[in-house]
Amino acid sequence: MKLYSYFRSSAAYRVRIALNLKGLAYETVAVHLLKDGGQQLSDGYRQLNPTALVPTLADGDWAVGQSMAILEYLEETHPEPALLPAGARARARVRAIAQFIACDIHPLNNLRVLKYLKHTLEADEEARNAWYRHWVGQGLAAVETMLAGHPDTGRYCHGAQPTFADLFLVPQVANARRYDCDLSAMPTVLRIDAACNELAAFRQAAPGNQPDSEG
Amino acid sequence: MKLYSYFRSSAAYRVRIALNLKGLAYETVAVHLLKDGGQQLSDGYRQLNPTALVPTLADGDWAVGQSMAILEYLEETHPEPALLPAGARARARVRAIAQFIACDIHPLNNLRVLKYLKHTLEADEEARNAWYRHWVGQGLAAVETMLAGHPDTGRYCHGAQPTFADLFLVPQVANARRYDCDLSAMPTVLRIDAACNELAAFRQAAPGNQPDSEG
Numbered sequence: 001m002k003l004y005s006y007f008r009s010s011a012a013y014r015v016r017i018a019l020n021l022k023g024l025a026y027e028t029v030a031v032h033l034l035k036d037g038g039q040q041l042s043d044g045y046r047q048l049n050p051t052a053l054v055p056t057l058a059d060g061d062w063a064v065g066q067s068m069a070i071l072e073y074l075e076e077t078h079p080e081p082a083l084l085p086a087g088a089r090a091r092a093r094v095r096a097i098a099q100f101i102a103c104d105i106h107p108l109n110n111l112r113v114l115k116y117l118k119h120t121l122e123a124d125e126e127a128r129n130a131w132y133r134h135w136v137g138q139g140l141a142a143v144e145t146m147l148a149g150h151p152d153t154g155r156y157c158h159g160a161q162p163t164f165a166d167l168f169l170v171p172q173v174a175n176a177r178r179y180d181c182d183l184s185a186m187p188t189v190l191r192i193d194a195a196c197n198e199l200a201a202f203r204q205a206a207p208g209n210q211p212d213s214e215g
Numbered sequence: 216m217k218l219y220s221y222f223r224s225s226a227a228y229r230v231r232i233a234l235n236l237k238g239l240a241y242e243t244v245a246v247h248l249l250k251d252g253g254q255q256l257s258d259g260y261r262q263l264n265p266t267a268l269v270p271t272l273a274d275g276d277w278a279v280g281q282s283m284a285i286l287e288y289l290e291e292t293h294p295e296p297a298l299l300p301a302g303a304r305a306r307a308r309v310r311a312i313a314q315f316i317a318c319d320i321h322p323l324n325n326l327r328v329l330k331y332l333k334h335t336l337e338a339d340e341e342a343r344n345a346w347y348r349h350w351v352g353q354g355l356a357a358v359e360t361m362l363a364g365h366p367d368t369g370r371y372c373h374g375a376q377p378t379f380a381d382l383f384l385v386p387q388v389a390n391a392r393r394y395d396c397d398l399s400a401m402p403t404v405l406r407i408d409a410a411c412n413e414l415a416a417f418r419q420a421a422p423g424n425q426p427d428s429e430g
Contacts, residue, residue: 050360051315062304066318068283069310076303088291089277095284100266102314103281107322116349121338134331145265 001026004048004056006033006040007210010106010171011067012055016205017167018071022078029058030212033111068102071164083163094158097146097165101172105139109175129179136172136181143169144186153188155195162196170196174206216241219263219271221248221255222425225321225386226282227270231420232382233286237293244273245427248326283317286379298378309373312361312380316387320354324390344394351387351396358384359401368403370410377411385411389421 003019003026005012019026031054032039039045040052049056049065056063057070064070075083084091107113109132117123117131147153157165173193176183183190196202207213218234218241220227234241246269247254254260255267264271264280271278272285279285290298299306322328324347332338332346362368372380388408391398398405411417422428 046360051319051357053315053319064304064307064311066311066314068314068318069307072310073303073307076306088288089279091291092279092284092288095287096279096281099281099283099317100268103283103318103322104266104268104325107318108328110319113323116346117336120349121332121336121342121346123336127336131331131336134335142266145261 002029002058003027004029004031004045004054004058005210005212006031006054007207007213009033009054010175011053011102013171013174013205013207014067014167015055015057015070015074016210017162017170017202018074018083020201020205021081021083021162021199022074024074024078028211030210032212068098068164071167081161083167085158085161085163090152090158093152094163094165097143097157098168100143100146101139101168105135105172106175108135109179132179133181136176136179140172140176140181140183140186140189144189147192148188153192155192157192162199162202166192166196166202169193170202217244217273218242219244219246219260219269219273220425220427221246221269222422222428224248224269225390226268226317228386228389228420228422229282229382230270230272230285230289231425232377232385232417233289233298235416235420236296236298236377236414237289239289239293243426245425247427283313283379286382296376298382300373300376300378305367305373308367309378309380312358312372313383315358315361316354316383320350320387321390323350324394347394348396351391351394355387355391355396355398355401355404359404362407363403368407370407372407377414377417381407381411384408385417 001024003015005028031045040054046052048063051065053065055067056065064073084094114128117128147157152158154160156162157169170193173189208215218230220243246260255269261267263278266280268280270282271280279288299309329343332343362372367373369375371377372384385408388404423430
C-alpha cells in the first residue's frame, strides 16, 4: 500500500497510526502542501483524489481519500488488532469522539482555511491564531467532558486498547501544542495523549518521524 | 428513539433521511439554534451532548451525537435496508464522499462559524456569503468529479440504491440552494439530488417538513 501523506497533516497522521498499530507495511508518497503552489493541487494528485486533500491510500490501482473512510476500510480488511470496540453503542461512542474532532475541530484549522483567512479576509496573524485557538480550545474542552468521568474511558479514550478516538485525539493535541493552545484544563485529554505516545505505533507516526519531515 | 434536531441543520437532515429509509419511528425534540441564545448551549442539552451540536440520537437512556456515528450505529443495529453497499472498497468510496461533505464542506459553513466571522472577524454579509459560496462551490465541484463518469455511480451516488453518500449530498445541495450557490457546472450532483427527492423518505426529512419548521 502507498500512503500519500504530508508529515504535518493530522489527517495523514491518523492513518499512519492505524497502519502502524495493524502492522501493515506501506510506502510514503510525500505530497508537499506548500511547495510548487501546493502539490495536492496538481493534476496528477487530483486524478487520484479529486478533493485535493491528503491523505490518500492506494492499494494497487485502487485509491481512496478521507482519513475516516480509510480507517473503516483498514478495519474491515485487516480487522486485527481491532481499532473499534465490541458493541454497537461502544462503537458509536468511539466514532462520535473521532468524528467530532474530524468534522468540528480540525477542518476549521486546515491550511486552506488559514490561507483564506489571510488572503481573502485579510485577517492578520494575531486574528488567525485567535481563530485557531478558539476552535481547538472549545473543541478539546468538549472532548475532555466526553472523556472525563465517563465509565468507558480507560487508559485510552475507550477502554484498555487504542481505538479510532485515540487516533484522532493524538494528532489534534499535537496541532494544539504547535499553536500554543492552553490545554491545562484538559487533564484527561493530556493523560490519554501521554498513554498513546508510550506506544511505538503512535510515536513512529508523528510528524517529526516521517520521511518528508522538516522537523 | 428521539432525535434532537433543528429543522435547518443539515447534519440532522442526514439522520432524518436514514430513519425514514429504514422505517424507524422517532420523536423529534426541537433544539432551536437561535432562540434563547441557542438552545444547544443550554446545560440540559450539553449534559446529553457535550459538543453542543445537533443532532443527538437518544435510544432509551443512551445517547450519541455526530451524524456519521449515528448513521453507522443505525446501520449496525437496523441493517435493512442497507445504506452501505457490499464490499470494502465500495463502502470506502461511499464513506469518502460522505466524509468529504461532512468534514470539508459543511463545518466551514456552520452557524457558529458564520457567527464568528460576523462578530469576531467583523466580516460583512457580502464577505460571509462569499466565504459560504467558496467552500460549497469548491467542495461540490470535487464531489461532481468524484461522481461524474465513475463506473459505480448509478441512479444514486453509488449504484441503484441510496447510500450514506446520498444522505450527505442532498442536505448539502439544499444548503447550497439556500445561499444561491451556482450549481450549473454540477449536472451529476443535480441529477442525483433530483432522483433522491423522488423518494418520500428524502422529501419527508426536508427542513420544510419538520415539526419545528419555520418554512
